[in-house]
Amino acid sequence: MRIVSLNTNGLRSAAKKGFFDWLAVSGADVVCIQETKAQEADLADALFHPAGWQVAFKSAVKKGYAGVAIYSRQKPDAVLDTLGAPEFDDEGRYLEARFGKLSVISLYLPSGSAGPERQASKDRFLAFFAPKLAEWARAGREVVICGDWNIAHTEKDLKNWRGNRKNSGFLPHEREWMSATLASDWVDAARTLHPELEGELYTWWSNRGNAWENNVGWRIDYQLVSPALKPRLKATSVLKSQRFSDHAPLIVDYAD
DSSP states (O other): OEEEEEEOSSHHHHHHTTHHHHHHHSOOSEEEEEOOOSOGGGGOSGGGSOTTOEEEEEOOSSTTSOOEEEEESSOOSEEEOOOSOHHHHTTTOEEEEEETTEEEEEEEOOOOTTOHHHHHHHHHHHHHHHHHHHHHHHTTOEEEEEEEOOOOOSGGGBTTOGGGTTSTTSOHHHHHHHHHHHHHTOEEHHHHHOTTOSGGGOOEEOSSTTHHHHTOEEOOEEEEEOGGGGGGEEEEEEOOSSOSSSBOOEEEEEOO
């Protein structure tokens, strides 16, 4: 089973850069998208509903903002799109597809880089989401949470960590929150498979200063899995041969 996570920074923009051509040959079973930046009506064209794929969208109330999607080869048994907090549900940050006992979630955490108001929203999300994660861990389902978490966990997870210690995405309390999450019920798939790797696992690059060309990146896209799935982790990679947005697809293969 292959699961892919990608922040497209606008699904329509990624489509123009060949995302759906790649999807057809990706070998993926499920693809989780973050930051679609579109309403469902904007995605009515057949391009966004390729043959052989089921698709579900959760758009933000605000047009051209946030939004998540899940493409799957198999039709889900159920699709959920509400966390229970209007502040975040209205921003289109969560979508879950259920296949038997397996849940695959597309998640888009708020970014705090735009200023104190957005950082405050991000901090509220972290406080709200921690018990939600604990609830999911106790539910008895196998869960894969794919997403742009907007947090680089350790110094291995970004190139310029010294210069970013006071910046959103690498703040001490954000990193502590991620540490607590991973110390409780959740497994970081890529880091479990490759505890030693650094730049090879970066998933996001600023559009400034030739960051992509120089691989001055951040690892802020993760697949966190419930413990029962840890033995099934087979391989992971970050696709850099094609570029669809300022993020790169995070690919994880699971044993059937």
